[in-house]
Amino acid sequence: MELLQIADSVAQEKSIEKRTVIEAMEEAIQKAARSKYGHENDIRAEIDEDTGEIRLFRCLEVVDLVENDSTEISMDVARERNPDAQLGDILAEPLPPIAFGRIAAQTAKQVIVQKVRDAERERQYEEYKDRIGDVVNGLVKRVEYGNVTVDLGRAEAVVRRDEILPRESFHQGDRIRAYIYDVRREPRGPQIFLSRTHPQFMARLFGQEVPEIYDGIIEIKAVARDPGSRAKIAVLSNDTSIDPVGACVGMRGSRVQAVVNELQGEKIDIIPWSPDPATFIVNALAPAEVAKVVLDEDFRRIEVVVPDDQLSLAIGRRGQNVRLASQLTGWDIDILTEAEESERRQEEFRRRSQMFIDLLDVDEVIAQLLVIEGFSSVEEVAYVPIEEMTEIEGFDEEIAEELHRRAEACIKEENARLEARRRELGVADDLAAMEALSPAMLVILGENGVKTLDDLGDLASDELMEILPDAEFTPEEADAIIMAARAHWFDDEVPAEPGGESDETGTSGELAVEEALN
Numbered sequence: 001m002e003l004l005q006i007a008d009s010v011a012q013e014k015s016i017e018k019r020t021v022i023e024a025m026e027e028a029i030q031k032a033a034r035s036k037y038g039h040e041n042d043i044r045a046e047i048d049e050d051t052g053e054i055r056l057f058r059c060l061e062v063v064d065l066v067e068n069d070s071t072e073i074s075m076d077v078a079r080e081r082n083p084d085a086q087l088g089d090i091l092a093e094p095l096p097p098i099a100f101g102r103i104a105a106q107t108a109k110q111v112i113v114q115k116v117r118d119a120e121r122e123r124q125y126e127e128y129k130d131r132i133g134d135v136v137n138g139l140v141k142r143v144e145y146g147n148v149t150v151d152l153g154r155a156e157a158v159v160r161r162d163e164i165l166p167r168e169s170f171h172q173g174d175r176i177r178a179y180i181y182d183v184r185r186e187p188r189g190p191q192i193f194l195s196r197t198h199p200q201f202m203a204r205l206f207g208q209e210v211p212e213i214y215d216g217i218i219e220i221k222a223v224a225r226d227p228g229s230r231a232k233i234a235v236l237s238n239d240t241s242i243d244p245v246g247a248c249v250g251m252r253g254s255r256v257q258a259v260v261n262e263l264q265g266e267k268i269d270i271i272p273w274s275p276d277p278a279t280f281i282v283n284a285l286a287p288a289e290v291a292k293v294v295l296d297e298d299f300r301r302i303e304v305v306v307p308d309d310q311l312s313l314a315i316g317r318r319g320q321n322v323r324l325a326s327q328l329t330g331w332d333i334d335i336l337t338e339a340e341e342s343e344r345r346q347e348e349f350r351r352r353s354q355m356f357i358d359l360l361d362v363d364e365v366i367a368q369l370l371v372i373e374g375f376s377s378v379e380e381v382a383y384v385p386i387e388e389m390t391e392i393e394g395f396d397e398e399i400a401e402e403l404h405r406r407a408e409a410c411i412k413e414e415n416a417r418l419e420a421r422r423r424e425l426g427v428a429d430d431l432a433a434m435e436a437l438s439p440a441m442l443v444i445l446g447e448n449g450v451k452t453l454d455d456l457g458d459l460a461s462d463e464l465m466e467i468l469p470d471a472e473f474t475p476e477e478a479d480a481i482i483m484a485a486r487a488h489w490f491d492d493e494v495p496a497e498p499g500g501e502s503d504e505t506g507t508s509g510e511l512a513v514e515e516a517l518n
Helices: 002-014 018-037 075-081 100-129 199-209 244-247 251-262 275-286 308-315 318-331 338-360 366-371 378-383 397-425 439-447 453-457 461-466 476-487 510-515
Strands: 043-047 054-063 072-074 092-095 135-144 147-151 157-158 175-186 189-195 218-227 230-237 267-272 292-296 301-306 330-338
Touching: 002 218, 018 043, 018 054, 018 135, 054 075, 072 075, 100 175, 100 230, 135 157, 147 175, 157 175, 175 199, 199 218, 199 230, 199 251, 218 244, 218 318, 230 244, 230 318, 244 251, 244 267, 267 275, 275 301, 275 318, 301 308, 301 338, 301 366, 301 461, 308 318, 308 330, 318 330, 330 338, 338 366, 338 378, 338 397, 366 397, 378 397, 397 439, 461 476
Parallel strands: 054 072, 157 189, 230 267, 301 330
Antiparallel strands: 043 054, 054 092, 135 147, 135 175, 147 157, 175 189, 218 230, 292 301
């Protein structure tokens, strides 16, 4: 009965099944028995879970022709022992119990310890694999090279040095609260990784301190942290009668202060979330005031103009404020002062005016009027209806028609120059026929060694965008152009209908180009 008592004790201590411990003991006894009776024998051990009695058996397979008498028995001999024996049956031959020597006992102990450890690790993994994202409390067990081993009660976890807040130190016996961000199997057993620097750790702490977040009335939409220094958290209320920022701050700041204390004094900006990117980014840059924003939605970039005296506040110490705002919103943020923006706008005005003066041979007043009305290229002057141009103050029909004529002549002259340069570079005509590529783009491609449809088809989208940065293609547009260039590779894959026309599902070169560009 001592065996059963030991199995009970180990199972309770390690929080594993008693049957698992008994199976480990059976395996250990089998190993010791094989050492005595010979490893070539198939020996099994059983422990009666009611009495603790140990029984040993040698297992033999019933066969027609015995090739290995250690594991096989002939049909005739088997029938003598058991008249009902059939081919393929396994006969269990009882063996006398063995006395464990010192070496056998040591071997058995190692087997049991290893099996129990494996079962404990498997139990830990199964218990914690679905708890990623939880906040847990534990006791510091030991600290080695800055890494903290935490006793969670039923498992051990690790807080690596880079997952601890700066200037934070722990000692054996300290209580610690952390966020489970990963649980994985490793050769030495399941590893539970904790973090105190993870953005979601702060979000979970707010969920514990603010009942409205726990109940789902207030949502945490985004979190950005500079661990131990500063953080920003964006919140949204699903109930218009509840102020999300006020609820998170709490009476006299009690709720946010509890989180700040846990994070060793980390300053937290609580920001109202908005579905409008411009409003959200302006909120995220608080406490700085913003005068104007210009969004580029294709590239998720935003230009923010702030008063001159707000620049340092908007950027923050070592760029902290704008960096956290960028992480929080997912947009790249460029910050300009009003003076810088005004100077750049004036420079852009002068540059465009000079362009119209040089290309259209007009005086400064007309050039400036075109810029003021929003014209930025000769193409726009050429293709805008004359009726719209006559609406510009100081422009009559004669002036509008003359500007049209000069713009068209300028475009033709430039296209002729680009066409000559394209031919000089050896850019193929079928590549030049692609509508998505302008003459200027074709010249740049030729200068970069892209001269045929195959050359273009061999590019990746980021390579095309790097060659043609001024085109400002999105990745999707670049992919469409490259796929259109590859269309001729598949011309022979679908047989054409009689008469030389492809069917509705055919992939003729023209259809593939059109589909790719669409």
